[in-house]
Amino acid sequence: MYFKLNTLLLLLAILFETIITSSARRSNLHVQHHGKATWFYPGVGACGVSNTSNDLVVSIPAKIFDKFTPHKNPNENTLCGKQVSIEHEGIVIYAVIADRCSGCSKNNIDLSLSAFALLDDPNKGVISVTWKILN
Ligand SMILES: *[C@@H]1O[C@H](CO)[C@@H](O)[C@H](O)[C@H]1NC(C)=O
Numbered sequence: 001m002y003f004k005l006n007t008l009l010l011l012l013a014i015l016f017e018t019i020i021t022s023s024a025r026r027s028n029l030h031v032q033h034h035g036k037a038t039w040f041y042p043g044v045g046a047c048g049v050s051n052t053s054n055d056l057v058v059s060i061p062a063k064i065f066d067k068f069t070p071h072k073n074p075n076e077n078t079l080c081g082k083q084v085s086i087e088h089e090g091i092v093i094y095a096v097i098a099d100r101c102s103g104c105s106k107n108n109i110d111l112s113l114s115a116f117a118l119l120d121d122p123n124k125g126v127i128s129v130t131w132k133i134l135n
Contacts, residue, residue: 029064029133030132030133030134031132032130032131032132033106033107033109033130033131033132034107034128034129034130035105035106035107035108035109035128035129035131036107036108036109036126036127036128036129037086037088037108037109037110037111037116037119037126037127037128037129037131038108038109038110038111038116038125038126039110039111039112039113039115039116039117039122039125040059040110040111040112040113041053041112041113042055042057042059042098042099042112045057045059045098045099045100046059046065046074046075046077046080046098046099046100047074047075047077047080047081047097047098047099048074048075048080049080049098051098051112052112053112053113053114054112054114055096055098055112055114056093056094056095056096056112056114056115056118057095057096057097057098057099057111057112057115058084058086058095058096058097058098058099058109058110058111058112058115058131059097059098059099059100059101059104059109059110059111060079060084060097060099060100060101060104060109060133061101061104061105061106061107061108061109062100062101062102062104063105063106064079064106065077065079065097065100065101066100074100077100079097079133080097080098081096081097082096082097082133082134082135083095083096083097083133083134083135084096084097084109084131084132084133084134085131085132085134086109086111086115086119086129086130086131087129087130087131088119088120088127088128088129088130089119089120091118091119093115093118093119094134095111095112095115097133109129109131
């Protein structure tokens with residue numbers, strides 16, 4: 001079997017584009033976000049796991065979460081269970097991705113009550129954070 005030069009060039013172009021877009025997606029995933037954090041009472045999240053306010057879990061922006069949902073099934077989302085580091089005024093905590101935040105713009109997150117409480121007074125409602133998906 002042989003390829004015409006045109007076909008070969010086209011295949012190479014597709015290959016390079018795939019490599020470039022997938023590595024861009026990978027590095028985007030671990031980018032540092034500067035945004036706001038709010039808190040919520042976890043229940044059964046989009047990942048399909050039931051958590052409580054005592055669990056250190058985080059709900060991440062739908063815009064990011066949805067890129068990793070295969071077969072339209074959020075329970076299979078590959079970000080579920082990944083660690084997120086969250087920093088606020090020198091305090092760093094780690095929480096596990098358990099939910100999809102439809103009301104969060106792409107730099108904002110929603111934390112379980114206990115996770116938020118480790119960073120600041122929940123009565124504040126909203127705080128500034130820097131966060132990053134780790135693994
Ligand atoms: C969330 O809940 C599941 C069980 O429902 C548990 O296995 C998991 O450890 C909890 N996550 C955290 C971060 O506590």
